[in-house]
Amino acid sequence: QSALTQPPSASGSPGQSVTISCTGTSSDVGGHDYVSWYQEHPGKAPKLMIYEVTKRPSGVPDRFSGSKSGNTASLTVSGLQADDEADYYCSSYAGGNNYLVFGGGTKLTVL
Amino acid sequence: QVQLQESGPGLVKPSETLSLTCTVSGGSISSYYWTWIRQPPGKGLEWIAYIYHSGNTNYNPSLKSRVTISLDTSKNQFSLKLSSGTAADTAMYYCARIFKIGALDSWGQGTLVTVSS
Numbered sequence: 001q002s003a004l005t006q007p008p009s010a011s012g013s014p015g016q017s018v019t020i021s022c023t024g025t026s027s028d029v030g031g032h033d034y035v036s037w038y039q040e041h042p043g044k045a046p047k048l049m050i051y052e053v054t055k056r057p058s059g060v061p062d063r064f065s066g067s068k069s070g071n072t073a074s075l076t077v078s079g080l081q082a083d084d085e086a087d088y089y090c091s092s093y094a095g096g097n098n099y100l101v102f103g104g105g106t107k108l109t110v111l
Numbered sequence: 112q113v114q115l116q117e118s119g120p121g122l123v124k125p126s127e128t129l130s131l132t133c134t135v136s137g138g139s140i141s142s143y144y145w146t147w148i149r150q151p152p153g154k155g156l157e158w159i160a161y162i163y164h165s166g167n168t169n170y171n172p173s174l175k176s177r178v179t180i181s182l183d184t185s186k187n188q189f190s191l192k193l194s195s196g197t198a199a200d201t202a203m204y205y206c207a208r209i210f211k212i213g214a215l216d217s218w219g220q221g222t223l224v225t226v227s228s
Contacts, residue, residue: 002155032212034211034212034214035213036213038156038215045205045218045219045220045221046205046215046218048214048215048216051211051213051214051216052211052212052214057216089155091156091158091213092213093212093213097170097172097175098171099158099161099169099171099213100146100158100213101158102155102157102158104154104155105156
C-alpha cells in the first residue's frame with residue numbers, strides 16, 4: 001500500500017492533454033511544497049520531470065506541468081506524444097524520519 | 112554530468128545481508144545528499160535511506176532496524192546493507208542523487224537483487 005494515491009491508469013490521444021492526480025495528507029503533499037514527479041519507461045531508471053510542485057529540470061519540455069491544491073498534487077501532460085507513454089510516479093517530502101513517500105504509479109497510455 | 116552505477120550480488124540467500132555499492136562519477140560525492148530507492152517487480156517505488164558526507168543519515172522507519180547506509184569519499188562511493196533478507200526484499204535497487212528536498216535528479220541504471228535459496 002503506497003503512501004500517496006494515484007490512479008492506476010490514464011490515457012489520451014496524441015495532441016490531447018491528460019492530468020494525473022496524487023493524493024496524500026497534510027503530513028506530506030498538503031504540508032510541504034516538495035512534490036516531485038518521475039517518468040519511468042520500461043526497463044529504464046525513473047527520470048525527474050517536476051520538482052517543488054511546479055519546477056521543471058533543465059531539458060524537460062514545458063508540455064509537462066505540475067500543480068497542487070490542498071492534499072492533492074497533479075501532473076498535466078499537454079500535447080501528448082507517443083514517447084510520453086510511460087509510468088508516472090509522484091513523491092512528496094514527508095518530514096521528520098519518513099523523508100520521502102511515493103505514489104503507486106500511473107500507467108499513461110497514448111491511444 | 113554526474114553518473115551513478117550500482118554494483119553487488121544479484122542473488123542473496125534468505126536471512127543473509129544484501130550489500131550494494133553505488134559509484135559516483137563526474138562529480139564529487141562530498142556535495143549533495145545520496146539515497147537508495149527500491150522497486151519490487153511490478154510494484155511502485157520505495158525510499159530506503161539517505162546520507163550526506165557529514166555523516167548525516169536518515170532511514171525509512173519500516174526498514175530502519177535492518178538498514179545501514181555509508182559513504183566513502185576516497186572512492187566516491189556510497190553503500191547499502193540490508194540485513195535478514197527475505198523474499199519481500201527482492202527488488203530493483205537504485206541509487207540516486209538528491210539535488211533538492213525530495214527531488215532525485217540523477218539515478219543509476221538499477222540492479223536487480225533476488226532473495227532466494
